[in-house]
Amino acid sequence: MLEGEAFARITVRGEARRWSVNRIITIGREFGSGGRELGKRLAEKLGIAYYDKEILVAIAKKTDFAVDYVQQILSRRPELYFPITVGQSFYPIVDPILEQNNTVYSEQSRIITDMAKKSDCIIVGRCADYILKDMHPLRLFVYAEMDFKMDRCRLRAKEHEDLTDRKLTQQIKRIDKNRASYYQFYTGRKWGDKLNYDLCINTSYIPIKEAVDGIAKIFS
Amino acid sequence: MLEGEAFARITVRGEARRWSVNRIITIGREFGSGGRELGKRLAEKLGIAYYDKEILVAIAKKTDFAVDYVQQILSRRPELYFPITVGQSFYPIVDPILEQNNTVYSEQSRIITDMAKKSDCIIVGRCADYILKDMHPLRLFVYAEMDFKMDRCRLRAKEHEDLTDRKLTQQIKRIDKNRASYYQFYTGRKWGDKLNYDLCINTSYIPIKEAVDGIAKIFS
Numbered sequence A, B: 001m002l003e004g005e006a007f008a009r010i011t012v013r014g015e016a017r018r019w020s021v022n023r024i025i026t027i028g029r030e031f032g033s034g035g036r037e038l039g040k041r042l043a044e045k046l047g048i049a050y051y052d053k054e055i056l057v058a059i060a061k062k063t064d065f066a067v068d069y070v071q072q073i074l075s076r077r078p079e080l081y082f083p084i085t086v087g088q089s090f091y092p093i094v095d096p097i098l099e100q101n102n103t104v105y106s107e108q109s110r111i112i113t114d115m116a117k118k119s120d121c122i123i124v125g126r127c128a129d130y131i132l133k134d135m136h137p138l139r140l141f142v143y144a145e146m147d148f149k150m151d152r153c154r155l156r157a158k159e160h161e162d163l164t165d166r167k168l169t170q171q172i173k174r175i176d177k178n179r180a181s182y183y184q185f186y187t188g189r190k191w192g193d194k195l196n197y198d199l200c201i202n203t204s205y206i207p208i209k210e211a212v213d214g215i216a217k218i219f220s
Helices: A035-046 A053-063 A067-074 A096-118 A146-156 A165-187 A208-219 B035-046 B053-063 B067-074 B096-118 B146-156 B165-187 B208-219
Strands: A009-012 A016-019 A024-029 A049-051 A121-124 A138-143 A199-202 B009-012 B016-019 B024-029 B049-051 B121-124 B138-143 B199-202
Touching: A024 A035, A035 A049, A035 A121, A035 A138, A035 A208, A049 A096, A053 A067, A053 A096, A067 A096, A096 A121, A138 A208, A146 A165, A199 A208, A208 B208, B024 B035, B035 B049, B035 B121, B035 B138, B035 B208, B049 B096, B053 B067, B053 B096, B067 B096, B096 B121, B138 B208, B146 B165, B199 B208
Parallel strands: A024 A121, A024 A138, A049 A121, A138 A199, B024 B121, B024 B138, B049 B121, B138 B199
Antiparallel strands: A009 A016, A199 B199, B009 B016
């Protein structure tokens, strides 16, 4: 495929646009906001592929790491005193943990790009909006008020049921802080900053089902 | 009307909701992002009232200020060393300019509330999301990348045609800075912070017509 052929949408001054090979949606999401549910429902509605855990499994297969270990690597910012985006260092990087992080990130980028080239799809998390930026995906960010996220966590997962409000808030904040650090480390961008997305949806007041109908309308 | 009767939408955990008397949409927007066009088209599509300049005219009528003067007052943050939301001061405020600002703001709040009680409507700017918070409006924020806003300004208004990129950027930033200060002064909230809105739309890549179709779907 020629460079440029995979471009999904080109918008000029918000009026004209061109669809090409594949249409991609990426979803960034705060923990507990319902971003995954929104992604799944949207994929069902549009009849296109949905990738989330599948990416972990594919990375594990390629790198010979266990799926759980891949997940662990992907949920934390690599420990390093300067971001890799700074460019070449004069000395080879020998930190084995960082090497693993970078291997996983590179493999993830390759897999996500392959998936996006293969068919229309929705990809949740994993810096996909940045990795696929040349394919101009529709970039969603799903967020919500803390009260809403706490309620949702308690309803959906047994392990959150008995946590105090304070503990649960801390947990939600910690997970999002890790996501933000990871995103910032590999993209140089601020996670959740609305300028990095095309549409930001607050699920506290917009029911997911209705958001899905609206986004499907925009995407069609 | 009883307190609570005017509540437009109540969402519980994003699943259940109740529509009551009137359905309101408020639109905050960056200068040049196309927020007004989006509001007008959305009002047409939904067949509901659209209020923007009408509010200025109504305020002018009530306060005996000229429409242009009201607009001038509303586009700048009042000069004051502490926000009025801090509470009662021990001394009466005697600054006549601030008095005028507060008179206009109070009148504006009353007019906006009356309009929202009268029928379904869309209100652009003017802290309407905050003024009508007890009516649970659908709160939109429309924004865009600077390049897009510059193109749009040049296309739409003769006076921007001959400005250098630098001058035009400065002008756009200045107008938005004033909007942010005004909003912060009267609401105590951060203008453009996505947590204050239900849906944030980046018009750089989502054409306004398509955004309107999507939002109408969510709102119906």
